[in-house]
Amino acid sequence: MGSPKDLSKREGDIKGAVLYSFVKAMAPGNKESAYLHLPTYTAGIIYHIGTFLTLLLFIVFMVMTIFGIEIPFNLSFLTHFTLIIAGILFFTSLSGLLILAKRVVNKELRSLSGPDDYLSNIITTLTQLVTAFFMIFSTAKVVYFVIMTLFFLWLPVGKTKHLMYFFFARYHLGFFYGWRGTWPQKSPDRDYGENRHK
Amino acid sequence: MEKIDINKREKAIDLLRSTSDSKLTTHLNACVRCGLCATSCMYYLTFKKAKYIPAKKIDLVSSIYRKYCTTMGRVAPALVNAKVLDEPMAEEMVDSLFGACTMCGRCVKHCSIGVDIPFIVKKGREMLAAMDLVPKTLQSTVDAAITTGNNMGIPTGEFVDTIKWMEEELIDEMQDERARIPLDEMDKDIFYTLNPREPKFFPLSISAMAKIFYAANASWTLSSKYYDVTNYGYFNANMAEATQIARNLYNEVLRLRGKRLVLGECGHGSRANRWEGPNYLKKAYDFETITAVELIERYIRHGSIKLDKSLNKELCTIHDPCNLVRNGGLLEQIRFVVKSSVANFVEMNPYGNDNFCCGGGGGTLAMSEYNDRRLKIGEIKANQIRKSGAKVVITPCHNCVDQLTQLNHTYKLGVQIKTISEVVADALIITKTN
Numbered sequence: 001m002g003s004p005k006d007l008s009k010r011e012g013d014i015k016g017a018v019l020y021s022f023v024k025a026m027a028p029g030n031k032e033s034a035y036l037h038l039p040t041y042t043a044g045i046i047y048h049i050g051t052f053l054t055l056l057l058f059i060v061f062m063v064m065t066i067f068g069i070e071i072p073f074n075l076s077f078l079t080h081f082t083l084i085i086a087g088i089l090f091f092t093s094l095s096g097l098l099i100l101a102k103r104v105v106n107k108e109l110r111s112l113s114g115p116d117d118y119l120s121n122i123i124t125t126l127t128q129l130v131t132a133f134f135m136i137f138s139t140a141k142v143v144y145f146v147i148m149t150l151f152f153l154w155l156p157v158g159k160t161k162h163l164m165y166f167f168f169a170r171y172h173l174g175f176f177y178g179w180r181g182t183w184p185q186k187s188p189d190r191d192y193g194e195n196r197h198k
Numbered sequence: 199m200e201k202i203d204i205n206k207r208e209k210a211i212d213l214l215r216s217t218s219d220s221k222l223t224t225h226l227n228a229c230v231r232c233g234l235c236a237t238s239c240m241y242y243l244t245f246k247k248a249k250y251i252p253a254k255k256i257d258l259v260s261s262i263y264r265k266y267c268t269t270m271g272r273v274a275p276a277l278v279n280a281k282v283l284d285e286p287m288a289e290e291m292v293d294s295l296f297g298a299c300t301m302c303g304r305c306v307k308h309c310s311i312g313v314d315i316p317f318i319v320k321k322g323r324e325m326l327a328a329m330d331l332v333p334k335t336l337q338s339t340v341d342a343a344i345t346t347g348n349n350m351g352i353p354t355g356e357f358v359d360t361i362k363w364m365e366e367e368l369i370d371e372m373q374d375e376r377a378r379i380p381l382d383e384m385d386k387d388i389f390y391t392l393n394p395r396e397p398k399f400f401p402l403s404i405s406a407m408a409k410i411f412y413a414a415n416a417s418w419t420l421s422s423k424y425y426d427v428t429n430y431g432y433f434n435a436n437m438a439e440a441t442q443i444a445r446n447l448y449n450e451v452l453r454l455r456g457k458r459l460v461l462g463e464c465g466h467g468s469r470a471n472r473w474e475g476p477n478y479l480k481k482a483y484d485f486e487t488i489t490a491v492e493l494i495e496r497y498i499r500h501g502s503i504k505l506d507k508s509l510n511k512e513l514c515t516i517h518d519p520c521n522l523v524r525n526g527g528l529l530e531q532i533r534f535v536v537k538s539s540v541a542n543f544v545e546m547n548p549y550g551n552d553n554f555c556c557g558g559g560g561g562t563l564a565m566s567e568y569n570d571r572r573l574k575i576g577e578i579k580a581n582q583i584r585k586s587g588a589k590v591v592i593t594p595c596h597n598c599v600d601q602l603t604q605l606n607h608t609y610k611l612g613v614q615i616k617t618i619s620e621v622v623a624d625a626l627i628i629t630k631t632n
Binding site for chain 2 (some may be wrong): 004006007008009012013021025030031032033034036037038041044052106107108109111112113114115116117119157158159161162165166168169172173176177179180181182185186
């Protein structure tokens with residue numbers, strides 16, 4: 001990642017701006033990509049929650065496998081919990097399918113897309129679906145690990161790599177705007193005192 | 199398009215091969231092509247074509263990156279949308295990166311990921327510059343700056359005459375021989391710079407700033423040779439030329455032993471000298487560099503100048519230059535100065551960091567081949583102005599002034615376009631001292 005080297009005189013608060021970049025700047029009210037596109041934005045948020053949940057469960061399953069704990073959860077008190085998680089993942093994967101459908105149907109978005117865009121969506125959506133199945137049916141074990149392997153193989157080469165680059169991009173953006181004093185966003189009427197430039 | 203020289207093409211691709219530039223690597227890999235940036239771009243909002251979606255523009259650059267700098271791009275280019283840099287691609291890049299992006303950065307703030315789109319656009323322009331594919335109109339502006347010291351090629355004698363004329367006018371107006379416009383004076387507190395449009399077309403904005411300096415009893419000077427605040431090398435993205443232009447100004451400040459470099463009202467010029475200049479020259483500047491807006495703000499806050507708002511009665515609004523506000527952090531300072539100078543003020547919608555570009559950024563004013571496109575996208579700004587109800591549009595950028603003046607005429611807005619120094623000068627209370 002690394003901080004860019006900048007020889008100009010810093011004007012603002014980098015830490016505050018990076019924090020702003022990750023929190024307030026991401027608020028739906030601050031982004032046209034959110035408030036002008038609420039259905040897509042909502043589907044995207046749900047889809048990404050599903051992805052992170054899938055990755056979290058993958059870690060849990062790996063730990064369970066290492067320690068020889070049977071998958072899926074066969075403890076009765078966890079049955080309902082398992083079903084709820086599986087239900088959530090079915091729902092989140094549906095969001096992924098809707099996003100995919102939009103890419104297929106929308107002419108402009110289609111012109112912006114290549115195989116990577118479709119493949120990345122399909123693989124990620126499949127990971128959510130297969131995780132949900134695996135939580136209910138132990139017979140899906142092989143399919144589950146094959147799909148997850150495919151996901152991890154595709155992760156660094158396809159656009160799924162934004163899983164990492166998203167965080168780097170937000171950092172760089174915070175650094176850039178923070179250096180120049182643009183972020184954290186100021187109120188146009190705020191009196192910041194006379195010593196700012198001294 | 200002529201065939202691209204293979205060595206130049208390699209130089210262009212080499213610009214993407216840097217493994218030490220984490221920012222470049224990040225932004226080349228971060229876009230997910232969701233297309234949601236479309237509705238934040240003036241070009242897309244105006245023309246409603248996919249080629250104007252910011253993600254589409256930067257994909258031209260990142261697809262080349264994938265082709266030449268990633269394993270998958272070499273092995274299975276079709277799978278990851280990796281493309282060769284050939285003549286049709288270069289032609290598309292020229293049209294999209296020079297002719298369809300003002301690098302205003304509005305899309306960045308609204309990008310769902312946070313991809314620095316103008317940063318990638320500029321990298322694409324650098325690639326085109328390496329292949330000698332900068333539009334000739336823009337290149338001639340840079341050439342003028344390199345050969346004559348200013349981007350309009352104004353001969354020194356003509357510039358000096360204009361300054362002397364403005365000085366005489368100022369002395370007459372102030373009835374004071376000390377109301378000067380100093381040229382080439384050593385050891386002054388302020389080394390002031392101008393946009394060459396001022397001596398060429400708007401000399402009154404020079405006398406407006408001189409009047410402020412006079413009122414503040416400032417120690418200042420202009421250079422007769424290197425007074426140009428602009429750096430179109432930032433736009434043509436030829437780093438050697440951008441560096442040369444920045445170095446000329448830097449050396450002139452040192453030659454005249456100026457203590458502070460004050461950047462005249464120019465958005466990209468302020469950006470190029472304040473934020474990019476030290477990086478071009480690869481050294482921190484050994485003098486303070488601030489904009490005219492910040493200097494005036496200090497004068498007001500410190501009581502160095504007194505203003506009477508009632509002298510500017512008409513309803514005023516601000517057009518925020520992208521390079522001074524979104525990319526320069528001067529949101530508050532501009533408003534403080536304007537609100538201290540005018541009696542009636544209204545914001546445009548949107549404004550500040552969300553403001554739309556005037557349409558003249560990114561060097562488009564210098565590229566006449568894109569004039570129609572530039573004026574069409576400017577309709578968004580024209581509508582903003584009209585809806586605000588303001589009679590005066592204030593902006594601290596002469597390129598914006600130029601574009602807004604053309605929009606005023608094209609869309610029959612019936613407003614006045616003024617710089618900040620003009621508004622402040624109109625509100626000045628001059629106290630005569632012996």
